[in-house]
Amino acid sequence: MADGRKTLGAVMADLRARNGWTLKEMSQRCGIPVSTLSKVEHDRLSLTYDKLQQLGEKLNVSMADLFAEQEEAPAAILGRRSVGSIDKAVRVDTPNYEYYYVCTELRHKRMVPIITRIHAKSIEEFGELVRHSGEEFIYVVEGTLTVHTEYYDPIELRAGESIYIDSGMGHAYVCGPGSTETLTVGVMSSADEDLSHMVYEAHHRLSAPEEQSAPARKTKAK
Structure with a gap:
């Protein structure tokens, strides 16, 4: 991308290269058509967090490890540290959100930190509610946020x-x-000991019609 951040396409290509898979082999493992994988790798399609999580589970790769570039050396003590910055984050654009995955070099994390710019202005524009395993904490840095959930009335933060x-x-x-x-x-x-072993029953099978095209956005100061 113009700002130098690593894209989802690059992440997917790196994952495939690390495992020595062809597009066809990766397609057979995750159930996504070859043409769709190719579009994702070329940044013509994007995937939301819940879809990326499903992909990781099919490939036995945790969300925390999906963006890691190389194997982390085993640590003798519990003293790992990662300093994140938005200019080194992996950016993933979707119609509703602009995700920035930070601290991606650490593997086997039990948390996935994400900075998000939200664009959807209404639940009608957003579409169907999303679901995925685990729990999440969201802190509003700028603007106001309306949270819609299936069991509670909308709340404004x-x-x-x-x-x-x-x-x-x-x-x-x-x-x-x-x-x-x-x-x-x-x-x-996630409540699980290892995110890579999370079991998530997807409501819809990940397939080409479900993926969302990432709209082109003008580069702007973040």
Whole structure:
């Protein structure tokens, strides 16, 4: 990309290269058509967090490890550290969100930290609620946020406020009143000991019609 950040396409290509898979072999393992994988690798398609999680589970790769570039040397003590910055983050664009995955070099993490710019202005624009295994914490940095969930009435959060939810509950984050874009910091986690062994029963099989084309966005200061 123009800003030098690693793209989802590069992440997918690296994952395939690390395992020595052809596009056809990767397609057979994850159930995604070869043509779709090719489009993702060339950044003509994007995948939402829940779809990436499903992909990782099919390939036995955790969300925390999906973006890692190389194997991390075993640590003799529990003293791992990673300093993240948005200019080194992996950026993934979807119609509703602009994800920035940070601290990606550490493998076997039990949390997935994400900085997100939210673009959807209403639940109608957002579409169907999403669900995935684990839990998540969302903190509003800029703007206002409206949180929709399947068991509760919508709630509005302002900068400095946060929410913690069960990710298996249908949910959606959209810009709140008066905001054209909302910036959040989130942490996705799982109760399982190892994220790579999470079992998630997808409501829809990941296939070409379900993936969302990533709209072209003008490069702007973040």
